[in-house]
Amino acid sequence: MHESVADYVAEHPKMAGVLFTALLLLTQAAPAAANQATSVAGP
Secondary structure (H helix, E strand, O other), X not given: OOOOHHHHHHHOOHHHHHHHXXXXXXXXXXXXXXXXXXXXXXX
């Protein structure tokens, strides 16, 4: 029942673009969320 990601993308070529876009958005959003979570104590 478990198939690899490569097999899934081979069967569903359009999902390759969706997966790529999702990973791109996640890689862009993670540093932004990390920067927002940090607080600088002012004087």
